Amino acid sequence: MEVINSIGRRKAAIARVYLSEGSGNVTINGKDYKEYFPTPILQYIVTQPFGILSLEGKFDVKVNLDGGGIKGQAEALRLGISRALIELNAENRPALKAEGFLTRDARVVERKKPGQKKARKKFQFSKR
Secondary structure: OOOEEEEEEEOOEEEEEEEEEOOOOEEEOOEEHHHHOOOHHHHHHHHHHHHHHOOOOOEEEEEEEEOOOHHHHHHHHHHHHHHHHHHHOHHHHHHHHHHOOOOOOOOOOOOOOOOOOOOOOOOOOOOO
16 A cells, blocks of 8 residues: 555644554654643544544554644644545545544634734723
């Protein structure tokens, strides 16, 4: 099997994923994913696509992660892995789609407007 590459995005985070057959190692920017994502919740988010398809320990994943925060990076990685697994086998699509792993979450931070404190918060109004 050749290396399958895909991309996942979330907020400002971009994950470039390279999937190949192996023993289940997930390497992010040269580190193990458990070292890169210290909390169990983020580790779970990363491995969700493999858990749904019962493919734990069958693929090695090498990832270049850039931008955004830690949660956005984990969700970008989940999208990238899901897309790579579909490229590998199209029969994986319905299970991943049902869980919502193929939808790029388009929510991003709203921009700050001029004459306001933040995106929606205004400066305090004084009548007199």
